[in-house]
Amino acid sequence: MAGLTLRELASKLGVSVATVSRALAGDSAIATKTRERVAEAANAYGYVPNVAARQLVSGRSGFVGFVMPVRGPNFIDAYLGEFLTGLGEGLVEHGYDLFIATVPAGRSELSVLRHVVESGRADGVVVPRIGEADERLGYLIERRFPFVAHGRLLDGAAGHNWLDADSVTAFGEAFDLLYDLGHRHFGLVSISDSMTFRHLRERGLREAMTRRNDPTVTLDVAAAPRFDRGATVAAINRLLHAERRPTAIIGLFDELALTILEEAARAGLSVPRDLSVVGFDNITAAAYAPPGLTTFEANTRESARAIAGMLVEVIEKRPAEPLHRLIRPKLVARASHGPVPDEPRRL
Amino acid sequence: MAGLTLRELASKLGVSVATVSRALAGDSAIATKTRERVAEAANAYGYVPNVAARQLVSGRSGFVGFVMPVRGPNFIDAYLGEFLTGLGEGLVEHGYDLFIATVPAGRSELSVLRHVVESGRADGVVVPRIGEADERLGYLIERRFPFVAHGRLLDGAAGHNWLDADSVTAFGEAFDLLYDLGHRHFGLVSISDSMTFRHLRERGLREAMTRRNDPTVTLDVAAAPRFDRGATVAAINRLLHAERRPTAIIGLFDELALTILEEAARAGLSVPRDLSVVGFDNITAAAYAPPGLTTFEANTRESARAIAGMLVEVIEKRPAEPLHRLIRPKLVARASHGPVPDEPRRL
């Protein structure tokens, strides 16, 4: 399958394989003239080293692993594509490639991760979507295997490498924006899954609330399982038809915010006149859904690129202290937020 | 890095490495009792074979390669994520993993592909987005390296493995739908890049036109470079402000169709009253952009899954005849198409 071997190239040049190997590695023990001659021949014959052999002796694979998150049948967004694009871009700069493992039906994500690590197919892994008691992180930490998490643990975030969106700050910013527009009754549409970002985002909101020290402010939280559309719609309508309907509802992420827009329209509420809605992520559809969703740009691609850089550092330098990095999301102000209505519209 | 080796496992069991290797491979030359004993021990000790060693001797990597298409700074859609998800799902069923190579700045996609093939890192590759004279296919065919293209060549499609959306039929269907609603003046917003799907889709439209044999039917095509938003907008406005404005404009894919919707709104045209618009792909935003884009579901994830199956067949069975597969897109009728207006609105 592969073309030329080192041995063949060496015999063509009339030197030993060791010389060729060292020459190509740029070893200064090899005479400059020889190095050039070898490089030239390698180039001319199109020599490409066999990675399996190299990997076997060096113990390094040159791969970074990524276990594809298991997703429902109609998961819809650009997140994964952007993330993988950024990861690939970041890795290729350092000479690494990306290896993607999919979880077969009926097996756990952890078991696949374990297999990736123990088969020696990857020098490090990227772990997305961190849960509250994430067994993947526990495993990797214990095994001292290089990894960077996209997201962080709530307790013990100091103990692992991560890059995360600064959603605490972003959600505080969302609150301030709306508070300054006169809103006092807030709603948050959240998920009931045990992802840590749920807590961080809600915390951002509550901390900003506390800072205002305004007893008239209220916050109602409605949550539903992440991929359960029916329950999500029900949760949203609980807020919309509550005794005292919030004048501003924040979606934990854009899919939820878009559903809020849909349900508000269905209920006869005009956004932003009767209701302000804010999301997070800035997915493509956020720009198209009327009247244009105000949200935060999470910059997935750049984040992934940064994660790649961090992971390479962890693999090659094994820093003593865990690496942490917060990415500040940027407000994308569209048309779904506005001043508090003078008087709530009756439904 | 890796845990237990075969040798260690063998010595624990008091047999030779060959026996253990064969037992784990399920070789019937090994006594059933021994096979069971080995399997048990392997399981108990958590033995995971080193892939590099296995790959070195077998010459197979267990990987399918994918060279990430080079993309502009703000490419936006779910295509890549869906495609990779489907590919991963399809591959894992057959015991393959996915390996993603990114093209570094300043290098060609072909050179990266060549490297992937010749380093022995992949047993086969998937090639997306086929161009008119695609040098990647030429290389792979000449090298007899297993691959499946997503999309096909115009000439010589018979000579390579591919899976493609049946966009000829779909665009014919779009034409018929609109013709039956009374439309006679059609516009097509296309791209000027040399991708083969451009021709196939336009062909679908023209063939359906020919079938009607109606001399009053006209078709104006406006094209712009794929990622050039300014030129795209200009091309669309050329159609919208033409002497005889089309009453139905078809976008080669949804991004274009959505831009048509935006420009129509800006020009004061109401969709579908004054203008019908149809797209292709059914991206997420198609559902959110008012009034809801009528389009075709390309089912990327399922296609990718099927591609995985085809590629594994090519790798393992080396069929004499190239494999071809057409996927029929399904019309997603939303609200952007309607009957031809009685009288064109003046702009």
Added chain:
DNA sequence: AATCGCAATTCAAACGTTTAAAAGTGGCAT
């Protein structure tokens, strides 16, 4: 003239598997 030092190169082992070929073990017919 013998020895040393040093640069350049080669030798050979190792990485952890797979697999063709050889070898060992009993049982059974001759």
Added chain:
DNA sequence: ATGCCACTTTTAAACGTTTGAATTGCGATT
């Protein structure tokens, strides 16, 4: 006793690299 066969296991080579240790060649030093 001998040979043969079927079944099971082992031996050893091979895959294509990297790399520590050994070797070579040669000018400089004694």
